[in-house]
Structures are given as structure tokens and as C-alpha cells.
Amino acid sequence: MAGAVQETPRVRTLLLDAPGWADHRAGQHLDVRLTAEDGYQAERSYSIASAPGEELAITIERLDDGEVSPYLVDEAADGDQFEVRGPIGGYFVWDASDPRPILLVGGGSGVVPLRSMARHRERVGSGTPMKLLYSSRTWDDVIYRDELETIGIDVVYTLTREQPPGWTGYARRIDRELLEETAWPAEQKPRVFVCGSTRFVDAAADGLLELGYEPGWIRTERFGATG
Amino acid sequence: MRDPRTLDGNAIGGLMLELFGVDLTPAPTTCGSCGAREEMARLDVYRGAGIVVRCRHCEDVMIRIVQGGGRTWIDLSGTSTLELG
Amino acid sequence: MPIISRGFHGKRQEGPSDRVPPGQYLTDDFPVLSAGPTPHTALEDWSFSIHGGAEPVSWTWDEFRQLPTETVTVDIHCVTKWSKLDTSWEGVSVDTLLDAVDHDAAYLLAFSDGGYTTNLPVEDVTGGRAWVAFAYGGEPLEPEHGGPARLLVPHLYFWKSAKWVRGLSLRDEDEPGFWESNGYHLYGDPWREQRYWGD
Numbered sequence A: 001m002a003g004a005v006q007e008t009p010r011v012r013t014l015l016l017d018a019p020g021w022a023d024h025r026a027g028q029h030l031d032v033r034l035t036a037e038d039g040y041q042a043e044r045s046y047s048i049a050s051a052p053g054e055e056l057a058i059t060i061e062r063l064d065d066g067e068v069s070p071y072l073v074d075e076a077a078d079g080d081q082f083e084v085r086g087p088i089g090g091y092f093v094w095d096a097s098d099p100r101p102i103l104l105v106g107g108g109s110g111v112v113p114l115r116s117m118a119r120h121r122e123r124v125g126s127g128t129p130m131k132l133l134y135s136s137r138t139w140d141d142v143i144y145r146d147e148l149e150t151i152g153i154d155v156v157y158t159l160t161r162e163q164p165p166g167w168t169g170y171a172r173r174i175d176r177e178l179l180e181e182t183a184w185p186a187e188q189k190p191r192v193f194v195c196g197s198t199r200f201v202d203a204a205a206d207g208l209l210e211l212g213y214e215p216g217w218i219r220t221e222r223f224g225a226t227g
Numbered sequence B: 001m002r003d004p005r006t007l008d009g010n011a012i013g014g015l016m017l018e019l020f021g022v023d024l025t026p027a028p029t030t031c032g033s034c035g036a037r038e039e040m041a042r043l044d045v046y047r048g049a050g051i052v053v054r055c056r057h058c059e060d061v062m063i064r065i066v067q068g069g070g071r072t073w074i075d076l077s078g079t080s081t082l083e084l085g
Numbered sequence C: 001m002p003i004i005s006r007g008f009h010g011k012r013q014e015g016p017s018d019r020v021p022p023g024q025y026l027t028d029d030f031p032v033l034s035a036g037p038t039p040h041t042a043l044e045d046w047s048f049s050i051h052g053g054a055e056p057v058s059w060t061w062d063e064f065r066q067l068p069t070e071t072v073t074v075d076i077h078c079v080t081k082w083s084k085l086d087t088s089w090e091g092v093s094v095d096t097l098l099d100a101v102d103h104d105a106a107y108l109l110a111f112s113d114g115g116y117t118t119n120l121p122v123e124d125v126t127g128g129r130a131w132v133a134f135a136y137g138g139e140p141l142e143p144e145h146g147g148p149a150r151l152l153v154p155h156l157y158f159w160k161s162a163k164w165v166r167g168l169s170l171r172d173e174d175e176p177g178f179w180e181s182n183g184y185h186l187y188g189d190p191w192r193e194q195r196y197w198g199d
Helices: A069-075 A108-123 A145-149 A176-182 A198-210 B009-020 C061-066 C094-098
Strands: A003-008 A011-015 A029-035 A041-047 A057-061 A083-088 A102-107 A130-136 A154-159 A191-196 A218-222 B028-031 B037-039 B044-047 B051-054 B061-068 B071-075 B079-082 C047-051 C057-060 C070-077 C082-093 C107-112 C117-121 C131-136 C150-152 C165-171
Touching (some): A011 A069, A041 A057, A057 A069, A108 A191, A108 A198, A176 A198, A198 A218, A218 B009, B009 B044, B009 B051, C057 C061, C082 C094
Parallel strands (some): A130 A154
Antiparallel strands (some): B028 B079, B044 B051, B051 B061, C047 C057, C070 C082, C082 C131, C107 C165, C131 C150
């Protein structure tokens, strides 16, 4: 571990120094393995938050009943070591050579691999139209909040649990109507990346299919029951 | 309505990379029961005593993986075809 | 030699070592592990049946709940290395169920909604060693933990305690079930650390 950025009270980005690490593609993840002194091991997967070519970074949300995330978010300090495996995943990746308009749909910490894609787009100077639809519980839970304002893509937020005073944006879980108002029209044949909890991903993907999107345009990554 | 605990094939990408030396998440698979063709990343993955990969259309078991004691047992009999390359 | 992560210990608890089998760690949680989606069988459609005896026998949910029950406190041990002590269950003893069947089988295959199976010697589910449990911690068993009813065989690794159990198929031979046919030990005694084939 070579540095950290506290993104929100429960979310921290770790900067990693990994000798021998091959560069990754935007959207990929890595596996982290922790070993305790008595040999006990635990392993988890985390999406890579950095763009290809940047210092390797992962962003982790602390789960209240988690075993690994509390350690990585609250305990781990510069110089601490753990094993990583990767980069992994040739399905949920975006290469800037893809010319189609891109819709990114993220729920909670599902925004992490999408941020890698947005940063990648900016770093390589791509003109590909890209838009992020980002669902969070509250404004304080929005990860990369300041950065997303200047990253060069449209970002639409929906805050599902609580909204700040004067909030005029969306305030509900993603549904077909919300997608209809925000997603690229199906005629543009966009490519979509959806990431978040299983329930979030299924709801978003189903909504897009109802708008006329084809299943082959939508790539998904599910985190399970968390978030 | 999919069980909220269900993961997808992305979750076993690292394991498959380690076992087969190749990223299998974009590899199209064919379900031996119903013939549905999906990339491995889109299959339903469950973690029980071992890992179970199920067809997202018919829910039949396509792959089972058990790891322990330095060994790995993989049953691919529910997958009729795996496309690489 | 794996890299040690300073300060990491996971969520393990301290506990009496004579109650924790080799290679196991204690937990307060009740992790949910499953081989497939949680089934949701309505009680009016539920039945428990035993095949392979002189005649098949089955109970509807109402009939099953008329049977005498026991409340037991047992330790459970999952092959994925967590153990949980003093868990409280209420269920019907498998002795009670097998007493309704005329049979001389030495083995059985338990089967569940969703297709899961696990094999057991009849000897290991009789003599007060196994139950079909419908309550955990004083509450009806939740679907994610195997409700409405699961097999409970605490002296063996917990994959043998089949969730969503719907019956037993009596056999003359020990035929491997879902996990036993793919690497897990045919018998599964946690005190002899019989996790995998050849252990």
C-alpha cells in the first residue's frame, strides 16, 4: 500500500505499488488476499479505480459485517502488504477504440470500474460520448464527487434514501422512466456498462431492455447482495 | 427475480485465470441442458461449500468447483461447449 | 510463503478448543452459503417423503408438524472452515421419520428443492443424531437458511445438513451426492478433518 484517499466516511481508495503488475484495461478487477499471522486467509475481488497507465488504485467500501473491507478501509496503512492477483476480466472492459456512445450505470460502489472507464476516456482524449447514471443512498455517499464534476462526461445522480435541502435531481431507485429520461436513445445503438448489487443490475438491465436496448449492448457486473 | 445473493461469472474470473491461465469471463459457454449461449461473465454464480455456476436461463448446473488441500475439482459436464479465442 | 498482512485477523472468535475441530475458526455469524437460488415452496405444496422402503411414506406440512419434536442445542461445522457453537434448533428426529418405514437400508440420499443431494449412512441419522429442523434460535427457519425445513446432522460437516430438504431415498449402497461427487469427502467427519476425497 502506497497511499490512500478517503472518499466518503465508509469508502477509501488505496494506492498500490505492485512490482510486476501488467497494465490493466478500464473496467477490470483484481483479487486481494490477506493472510493473518496464524495463516488464516481471506480473499476478495475489487474493481480497479485507476485508468490504464495511472498508479494502480482500488476503491473499497466498508461493509458493516465485512471481514476484509473493515481492515482495508480502517486499518491498512502505507507500507502494509497483501497479495493481489490480476488484472482480471475481458468482458466488463471498455477500450477507447470503441466508437459507440457509452452509458455507464452504477449503484453504490458499482461506480468504481465505471470511474476507471471515464478517467481512461479523458486521459486518451477520446471524443466518445459517455454518460454516467449514478445511484447512491445519500449525497455524502457519492464516491469521487468532486472529480466527477470535471471529468468531462455528463453525470446524472439519483439519491435514493435522503437528499440534501434544495435537491432537484432524481430521488428514487432507477426505473424505466428514469432511464428513458437519461439514457441514450436506442437508435444510437449505445454500449452500456452496469455495475452494482445484483438487484440494482437486474433492475437497470431490465429497464434498458424495455427501452429497446438489445441484450448484447449491455455488459453487467454484479456484486451480490451488498449495497 | 434473481436471488439477490447471486453473483456472476466476473466473480470467478481470477480463479479461472489461475486454473486455466486464460481469462474466461468473455468466453461464450453453451448450457448442456437448454443450449443457451452466454459469456461466462453473464452466468449465475453461487458460493456454497464450493462454487456453482448455473445457466441464467434454465438454472441448471453448468460448472462446479471445489478447492481444498492443494487440489481443485472442476465438473464441467453441465457445459457442453466453451469457446476460446 | 504468503505475504502476511499486518494487523489482519478476520472476524474470528476465541473459543474452547475442545469444541472446535481441527482447521476450523469460530464465528458468531451465520454465513449464508448455497449452491443455487433460494427455493420458495409454499407450505401447502410441501411434503417430506421417504422412498426405498417396503412402501413410500410421505407427510404434508400439517402432518409433519403433528409429529413429536425436539429442541436441541448443537455445534455446527462448515467445511469452509467456520464453526458456530451452541446453535438452537427445533425439529423432528429422523428416528421418528424412519420409524414409519419398513426398511433395511444401510444408506440414504437426502434430496432437496432445487436439486441438491447429499448421502449419509442410515446409522448417522439415527440414534438421536439427526433431525428435520423447522426452527432456528426459537424462530421459524428462514428460507435463506433452509426453511421451511432442512436436514440437521451436526456431527458431520454442515454440507450434509441439506437445506430445503424434501425427503430421503433409502439405498443399499453409499452413492455420492452433489458435493461428494465433486471433491468433498463421502463421509465428512470434522473431527478427523475429512473434507476432501482421500482425506
